[in-house]
Amino acid sequence: MPEDLRTVEWTGSALRLLDQTALPDRVAYLDAGTVDALVDAVRRLVVRGAPALGVAGAFGVALALREAGGDRAAFEAGAARVRAARPTAVNLAAGVDRVLPLAAEGEDAVVAAAQALLEEDVRGNRAIGAFGADWILARTGDRPVRVLTHCNAGALATAGWGTALGVVRELHARARVGMVYADETRPLLQGSRLTAWELQRAGVPFRVQADSAAAGTIMGGLVDVAVIGADRIAANGDTANKVGSLGVALACAAAGIPLVVAAPWSTVDLATPGGDGIPIELRAEEELLGPGVAPAGARAHNPAFDVTPARLVSALVTESGVLEVSAGTTPARAR
Numbered sequence: 001m002p003e004d005l006r007t008v009e010w011t012g013s014a015l016r017l018l019d020q021t022a023l024p025d026r027v028a029y030l031d032a033g034t035v036d037a038l039v040d041a042v043r044r045l046v047v048r049g050a051p052a053l054g055v056a057g058a059f060g061v062a063l064a065l066r067e068a069g070g071d072r073a074a075f076e077a078g079a080a081r082v083r084a085a086r087p088t089a090v091n092l093a094a095g096v097d098r099v100l101p102l103a104a105e106g107e108d109a110v111v112a113a114a115q116a117l118l119e120e121d122v123r124g125n126r127a128i129g130a131f132g133a134d135w136i137l138a139r140t141g142d143r144p145v146r147v148l149t150h151c152n153a154g155a156l157a158t159a160g161w162g163t164a165l166g167v168v169r170e171l172h173a174r175a176r177v178g179m180v181y182a183d184e185t186r187p188l189l190q191g192s193r194l195t196a197w198e199l200q201r202a203g204v205p206f207r208v209q210a211d212s213a214a215a216g217t218i219m220g221g222l223v224d225v226a227v228i229g230a231d232r233i234a235a236n237g238d239t240a241n242k243v244g245s246l247g248v249a250l251a252c253a254a255a256g257i258p259l260v261v262a263a264p265w266s267t268v269d270l271a272t273p274g275g276d277g278i279p280i281e282l283r284a285e286e287e288l289l290g291p292g293v294a295p296a297g298a299r300a301h302n303p304a305f306d307v308t309p310a311r312l313v314s315a316l317v318t319e320s321g322v323l324e325v326s327a328g329t330t331p332a333r334a335r
């Protein structure tokens with residue numbers, strides 16, 4: 001993503017969000033100037049992706065502080081609403097928690113801490129990209145690398161550069177990308193709308209494919225490595241990410257190719273021992289239904305995420321380096 005586009009930016013009076021519901025057709029921004037506006041934007045996925053949610057949550061504390069006007073209980077309630085706007089990405093709660101202690105010092109101190117988190121995220125993503133590219137290239141030799149990715153873990157999902165797509169960008173900068181298969185990502189099309197948009201702008205060769213094509217593409221020998229992001233990684237390495245990631249992981253295991261999870265340490269939740277403790281967001285049934293899609297009256301089951309067991313995660317790439325999770329190097333053991 002070019003430097004002129006920011007997913008999350010503090011204007012001085014509001015949080016300016018690049019509206020990801022309008023992409024790829026339009027580049028539009030939404031200024032969230034209240035807690036209500038921010039919570040609504042988070043729920044509608046105007047801003048989305050775990051690290052971007054973390055940064056938005058941190059700035060949301062400044063909105064809550066201003067709105068409360070010195071009323072401690074109102075401030076705490078506002079911050080709690082931001083924190084709980086979506087349940088799975090631990091970064092959202094972590095972003096809020098990180099700046100909360102500064103509330104006593106006022107809005108400027110909170111904004112400065114949120115801005116520091118934003119800048120840290122971009123720096124971390126650059127490091128993730130380099131570590132991930134090194135790890136992959138050490139296993140693929142000289143041939144161009146064919147990558148499969150699921151959902152959008154790019155610049156749009158972060159404060160800049162991206163995690164899984166940060167690895168792809170780094171491979172591309174080293175002229176080593178053969179092809180990227182971008183799963184379209186049902187039901188909200190983060191892959192075909194957002195990942196494809198980012199890859200196109202970056203000049204990376206790609207094909208969008210239906211989620212249901214992923215297993216065949218992997219088993220058919222068209223993919224060297226799958227690289228995905230994460231919303232929450234438990235202490236044992238179990239990884240929650242966009243629904244459909246588990247299917248990609250199972251196919252990778254069956255085909256004997258690596259599944260790489262690229263995420264900052266802020267996505268690791270050491271307080272959650274295993275994947276069964278990760279809350280999975282259930283979204284509105286309407287996202288999967290409607291005229292021309294399903295018969296009137298049909299009901300839907302619409303989990304936004306699934307959990308990939310640690311044994312299927314070949315590598316977890318963070319800004320600190322690579323953990324070979326399925327080989328036993330879990331986040332808990334590394335810390």
Ligand SMILES: CSC[C@@H](O)[C@@H](O)C(=O)COP(=O)(O)O
Pocket residue numbers: 045048049050051089150151152153154157158162163164190228229230231241242243304
């Ligand atoms: C770097 S983003 C990592 C994850 O947050 C991403 O893969 C994902 O699942 C996003 O889900 P979304 O529902 O679009 O917020």
